[in-house]
Amino acid sequence: MTARTLYDKIWDDHVVHQADDGTCLLYIDRHLVHEVTSPQAFEGLRMTGRKVRAPEKTIAVPDHNVPTTLDRANAATMTEDSRIQVQALDQNAKDFGIHYYPVSDVRQGIVHIVGPEQGWTLPGMTVVCGDSHTATHGAFGSLAHGIGTSEVEHVLATQTLIQRKAKNFKVEITGSLRPGVTAKDITMAVIGETGTAGGTGYVIEYCGQAIRELSMEGRMTVCNMAIEGGARAGLIAPDEKTYAYCLGRPQAPKGAAWEAAVAYWKTLYTDEGAHFDKVVTIKAEDIAPLVTWGTSPEDVLPITAVVPSPSDFTGGKVEAVQRALDYMGLVPGQKLSEIKIDTVFIGSCTNGRIEDLRAAAAILKGKKKKDGIRAMVVPGSGLVRAQAEAEGLAQIFIDAGFEWRLAGCSMCLAMNPDQLAPGERCAATSNRNFEGRQGRGGRTHLLSPGMAAAAAITGHLTDVREML
Amino acid sequence: MDKFTTLTGIAAPMALVNIDTDMIIPKQFLKTIARTGLGVNLFDEMRYNLDGSEIADFVLNQPAYRKAEIIVAGDNFGCGSSREHAPWALLDFGIRCVISTSFADIFYNNCFKNGILPIVMPQEVVDILMADAKKGANARQTVDLLTQTVTTSDGQVFGFEVDGHRKHCLINGLDDISLTLEKASAIDSFEKKNAALHPWA
Numbered sequence: 001m002t003a004r005t006l007y008d009k010i011w012d013d014h015v016v017h018q019a020d021d022g023t024c025l026l027y028i029d030r031h032l033v034h035e036v037t038s039p040q041a042f043e044g045l046r047m048t049g050r051k052v053r054a055p056e057k058t059i060a061v062p063d064h065n066v067p068t069t070l071d072r073a074n075a076a077t078m079t080e081d082s083r084i085q086v087q088a089l090d091q092n093a094k095d096f097g098i099h100y101y102p103v104s105d106v107r108q109g110i111v112h113i114v115g116p117e118q119g120w121t122l123p124g125m126t127v128v129c130g131d132s133h134t135a136t137h138g139a140f141g142s143l144a145h146g147i148g149t150s151e152v153e154h155v156l157a158t159q160t161l162i163q164r165k166a167k168n169f170k171v172e173i174t175g176s177l178r179p180g181v182t183a184k185d186i187t188m189a190v191i192g193e194t195g196t197a198g199g200t201g202y203v204i205e206y207c208g209q210a211i212r213e214l215s216m217e218g219r220m221t222v223c224n225m226a227i228e229g230g231a232r233a234g235l236i237a238p239d240e241k242t243y244a245y246c247l248g249r250p251q252a253p254k255g256a257a258w259e260a261a262v263a264y265w266k267t268l269y270t271d272e273g274a275h276f277d278k279v280v281t282i283k284a285e286d287i288a289p290l291v292t293w294g295t296s297p298e299d300v301l302p303i304t305a306v307v308p309s310p311s312d313f314t315g316g317k318v319e320a321v322q323r324a325l326d327y328m329g330l331v332p333g334q335k336l337s338e339i340k341i342d343t344v345f346i347g348s349c350t351n352g353r354i355e356d357l358r359a360a361a362a363i364l365k366g367k368k369k370k371d372g373i374r375a376m377v378v379p380g381s382g383l384v385r386a387q388a389e390a391e392g393l394a395q396i397f398i399d400a401g402f403e404w405r406l407a408g409c410s411m412c413l414a415m416n417p418d419q420l421a422p423g424e425r426c427a428a429t430s431n432r433n434f435e436g437r438q439g440r441g442g443r444t445h446l447l448s449p450g451m452a453a454a455a456a457i458t459g460h461l462t463d464v465r466e467m468l
Numbered sequence: 469m470d471k472f473t474t475l476t477g478i479a480a481p482m483a484l485v486n487i488d489t490d491m492i493i494p495k496q497f498l499k500t501i502a503r504t505g506l507g508v509n510l511f512d513e514m515r516y517n518l519d520g521s522e523i524a525d526f527v528l529n530q531p532a533y534r535k536a537e538i539i540v541a542g543d544n545f546g547c548g549s550s551r552e553h554a555p556w557a558l559l560d561f562g563i564r565c566v567i568s569t570s571f572a573d574i575f576y577n578n579c580f581k582n583g584i585l586p587i588v589m590p591q592e593v594v595d596i597l598m599a600d601a602k603k604g605a606n607a608r609q610t611v612d613l614l615t616q617t618v619t620t621s622d623g624q625v626f627g628f629e630v631d632g633h634r635k636h637c638l639i640n641g642l643d644d645i646s647l648t649l650e651k652a653s654a655i656d657s658f659e660k661k662n663a664a665l666h667p668w669a
Contacts, residue, residue: 036551037498053655065499124666150578157645227574261666432488432490
């Protein structure tokens with residue numbers, strides 16, 4: 001039998017139908033739904049009299065619009081259009097009989113944190129959601145990617161997607177990370193190396209010692225940003241850490257079914273000699289704590305570097321870099337570690353899990369944020385928040401002068417009231433530094449939770465290794 | 469979905485690389501529960517000042533390009549989020565075709581679901597089409613999906629590749645869901661087989 005990659009295996013196990021031209025109908029095991037990209041899809045079902053084919057495999061949670069302030073039970077904390085979207089999801093979940101975690105449920109949170117936390121996401125599955133950061137779930141060795149609203153409607157109606165197979169891309173991170181360097185730095189280093197279009201047309205499999213050494217939380221951070229590198233999905237082969245994370249989760253199989261599942265999961269690895277269309281290898285030892293300076297996730301450099309000049313680039317990137325520097329209010333040659341910030345945002349589906357909060361709290365313990373800095377921690381889910389409170393992390397954040405918020409997407413995309421003002425500069429643990437992403441005119445520097453905490457203390461971008 | 473066969477129209481040049489979905493339609497316009505009406509906010513933050521007035525030098529505000537139906541763009545157009553609001557906004561403005569060296573995967577898919585044709589061309593061809601688009605409103609390009617060609621205003625013809633299934637759906641304005649539902653029995657048998665093999669899934 002031909003040697004196959006992990007992606008090949010998951011793909012093969014989900015093909016419902018293959019047309020002569022290679023177009024496939026792929027079965028979808030889990031469909032995650034949130035309030036922003038689903039209303040038109042449910043409306044489409046109503047207009048055509050269609051039902052949700054597999055409501056038991058469809059899970060909804062509001063996250064993008066919801067306020068994260070403690071008074072959010074008061075409907076007046078939401079703008080009218082946000083409230084209408086959340087209410088539409090409430091109603092659609094009820095009308096179509098799908099699983100639902102409403103805002104009032106302690107399990108509510110960012111859809112990509114809730115899915116794994118509740119055990120909906122399991123190895124070998126196909127997982128889709130109308131959200132590009134669905135790539136997160138690839139950390140379990142599940143084929144997971146974002147889809148548009150038309151495809152949301154297609155999956156709701158048929159539990160399948162029309163797909164053509166992507167190519168295989170291996171990203172190997174050899175050796176071990178140095179202290180102060182995290183999963184976030186790995187995933188940003190890969191994008192820095194390959195560019196934001198480097199993964200276009202591919203599914204990435206991350207492998208190598210440094211990936212094996214990551215926790216499940218760290219692996220989710222790595223896969224989360226596969227989309228920022230243009231890849232359809234990111235994958236990591238399941239192992240003992242994966243099984244241990246899944247065991248006992250509310251929706252995970254139990255007893256004999258668990259044993260059968262693990263036996264199958266153990267077959268989910270890339271065979272010796274399987275073909276990859278593209279390979280990139282990075283030494284973990286060479287990765288430093290990273291920070292973005294521009295308006296694309298590929299605009300990334302070690303914290304010890306200086307702001308580059310447009311003349312360091314070629315082609316269309318010259319104009320883009322000039323535009324980015326103008327937007328970001330930076331000049332070539334300026335030290336990244338001297339860039340002053342106004343706001344610190346710790347959270348998002350990239351870095352809103354318990355391990356991220358632990359990493360930030362470890363830096364902040366016994367310290368205070370610099371005066372005048374606005375700093376907030378937005379846990380990825382109500383359960384992450386509860387765990388952080390039980391571990392004493394919440395108190396560390398509060399003592400350091402951070403706002404301790406309720407769960408949601410928050411300032412990652414600023415669809416709720418958490419936004420930057422024009423010209424305001426933010427150290428953010430989220431995933432996109434696009435123009436206007438965190439609010440019109442807002443300036444975003446992406447970095448790891450520890451780096452965000454360090455910046456909060458000093459008031460400027462800071463090498464976290466100086467605080468270890 | 470509107471059919472797409474041939475189109476002759478004004479092409480707007482947008483040479484910037486990595487034009488992302490937040491640029492195409494910023495998040496504050498994602499709060500709609502409709503698919504229409506987004507054209508006025510297409511490229512909102514590049515197109516309007518904070519007071520709502522137009523930014524005169526933005527390409528779609530220039531007299532020659534206000535009725536553009538084609539965009540010739542820099543690399544990696546549509547990167548970022550999965551928001552289908554991006555093609556909805558393009559379509560609502562009147563854009564039916566985008567030409568670039570590369571597109572982000574999800575955006576590329578979303579275009580086909582909305583009667584918009586994204587065309588991938590090599591850099592040297594995009595350069596020629598970009599120069600042609602910069603000539604202004606008198607320079608109309610022709611996109612023919614049937615013959616898979618783009619013709620510049622001065623008659624240069626370039627071929628392009630497109631997936632057969634997607635071409636078929638665009639030309640006939642077909643709804644994917646109806647096509648898939650014709651395969652309902654294959655989905656039924658897959659589910660039966662899978663329930664036995666992977667009962668936890």
